Amino acid sequence: MSSLSARIFEARKKLSDTDEALVKQLLDDPKGNSQLSLAELSEKLYVSKSAIFRLCKKLGLSGYSELKFELMRTFDETEVESTIDIVDKTAGILKGVIQQYKHYNCEPFFIGLEKAGTVYLYSTGWQQELIANYIAKELFLVGKNTTVLPSAFDELRRCSSWAKKDDMLIIVTFSGNRERLYEELNKIRLTNNRLNIVSLTRPGANKITSISDFSLFFDTIDFSTYKGFSNEKISFSPAYVYVDLLINEYYLWHNNQKEQNNGEA
Incomplete structure (x- = not known):
C-alpha cells in the first residue's frame, strides 16, 4: 500500500497550485484533520467539499474515508521521526523556502514598497x-520609514487614520485565520483604501490573505516529533531567511531602478 507522501509525489504533475496548497494544509495537522468530518474539514481549510474529493481522485484514493485513514497513518509514521537528523530536516525546509521564493514574482511588491x-x-x-521587529529593522537599514504597532486593535484603527496614500501595512500572523483581525482589516478597507495591506502567514489560503494586496508566506520547522522536545517546539527560523531574501533583493532592485533613472536623466 502506497503511503500518502508517495501518492502525492506520484501525482505531483497533476496537482494544481490550489491542490498543492490543500495538501500542505492537510499535512500540517494530519492527526487533527483525520478526525474531522468532510464538512468540518471543508470549513477549517476554507475549501469546498468538491475540491477535497477532486484531490482524493488525483491521489488515487477511493474517497474521503481513505484520505482520513492515510492522514492518520501519516501521523503515526511521524511519531517515530526522532531517528531523522534535525540538521537534514532544517536544511530541507530552508531549501524549500529558497525554492518557494524563486517562484514568487517580487516586483509588484517591490513597487508597492518603493x-x-x-x-x-x-x-x-x-x-x-x-519577526515584525526584525522586518522593521531590515527595512530601516535600506532607508524605509517603519512603525511597529502594539498588538492592540485600537492601534490598528489609529494606523488607518494616520496612513497616507500608498503607505503599507504588513500583518504578521501565523495562522492567518483570526476572525477579529479579519473583521478589523475589513473595516480598514472600507475607511482607508489608500493603505496597501500585506499578509505574512503560513502557506495556504486563509482569511487574511483573502483581503491582502500582497500575500507572503513563511514555513516553520516542527521539532515536536523528536524525542525530548515539547509538543509545541516550533522554529520560526525559515521566516527570517525569507525576510532576508526579500529585503536584500528589494535593496538591489531599488538601486537598479535608481541607476536606470539617473541614466535616463
Whole structure:
C-alpha cells in the first residue's frame, strides 16, 4: 500500500497550485484533520467539499474515508521521526523556502514598497512580534520609514487614520485565520483604501490573505516529533531567511531602478 507522501509525489504533475496548497494544509495537522468530518474539514481549510474529493481522485484514493485513514497513518509514521537528523530536516525546509521564493514574482511588491512613505507592522503573538521587529529593522537599514504597532486593535484603527496614500501595512500572523483581525482589516478597507495591506502567514489560503494586496508566506520547522522536545517546539527560523531574501533583493532592485533613472536623466 502506497503511503500518502508517495501518492502525492506520484501525482505531483497533476496537482494544481490550489491542490498543492490543500495538501500542505492537510499535512500540517494530519492527526487533527483525520478526525474531522468532510464538512468540518471543508470549513477549517476554507475549501469546498468538491475540491477535497477532486484531490482524493488525483491521489488515487477511493474517497474521503481513505484520505482520513492515510492522514492518520501519516501521523503515526511521524511519531517515530526522532531517528531523522534535525540538521537534514532544517536544511530541507530552508531549501524549500529558497525554492518557494524563486517562484514568487517580487516586483509588484517591490513597487508597492518603493511607493510607501511609511511601512506599518502589526503582529499577533510573541514569535510573530519578533519577526515584525526584525522586518522593521531590515527595512530601516535600506532607508524605509517603519512603525511597529502594539498588538492592540485600537492601534490598528489609529494606523488607518494616520496612513497616507500608498503607505503599507504588513500583518504578521501565523495562522492567518483570526476572525477579529479579519473583521478589523475589513473595516480598514472600507475607511482607508489608500493603505496597501500585506499578509505574512503560513502557506495556504486563509482569511487574511483573502483581503491582502500582497500575500507572503513563511514555513516553520516542527521539532515536536523528536524525542525530548515539547509538543509545541516550533522554529520560526525559515521566516527570517525569507525576510532576508526579500529585503536584500528589494535593496538591489531599488538601486537598479535608481541607476536606470539617473541614466535616463
